[in-house]
Amino acid sequence: GAVVSQHPSRVICKSGTSVKIECRSLDFQATTMFWYRQFPKQSLMLMATSNEGSKATYEQGVEKDKFLINHASLTLSTLTVTSAHPEDSSFYICSATGKETVNTEAFFGQGTRLTVV
């Protein structure tokens, strides 16, 4: 199956700093990427959808100025958590679909555990 690589897998940062998370599709062109947030023992909550070359579409309640998403190429999307605070600590997961998989499955990255201290 298609491979999506997410980096880093874990990051600890100080309150007030920014953190960038990368999501790469390794063997297909990801026309659409999704960013999720997952709290312990809860399901995945969609934060935003990004299409290559255009601005991301954010879900209601997600601050676009705090969670900056860039999808500059067909293989890379980034999520930057700006001015992070302890309440931003969570598990962030990306997924990607391409023209070949748009009607089938989305492939997920390994996730990033963010801890803000």
Next chain:
Amino acid sequence: EDQVTQSPEALRLQEGESSSLNCSYTVSGLRGLFWYRQDPGKGPEFLFTLYSAGEEKEKERLKATLTKKESFLHITAPKPEDSATYLCAVQAWDDYKLSFGAGTTVTVRA
């Protein structure tokens, strides 16, 4: 708004004890229903996509079925390595987003 409800929240099984997980959904026109497996601290791993009522798919000890209102994931003679959280998600025709249920955490004891 699309809604997905999974039950039970947790399931403890003895090795070899078959069981089923339920995923009830409401969606404005189903494009596909997805099953994923998620291990602790990892991203979801794709298992199946079902598209229409009556469809069934199998993979090793897992079998997924679909009706117009719900899907079942049957685990036959489970092994400890089947322990994981199983997530169900739906995709509507007018959107490519996935709406996830809260998951069922399965623990299989040897």
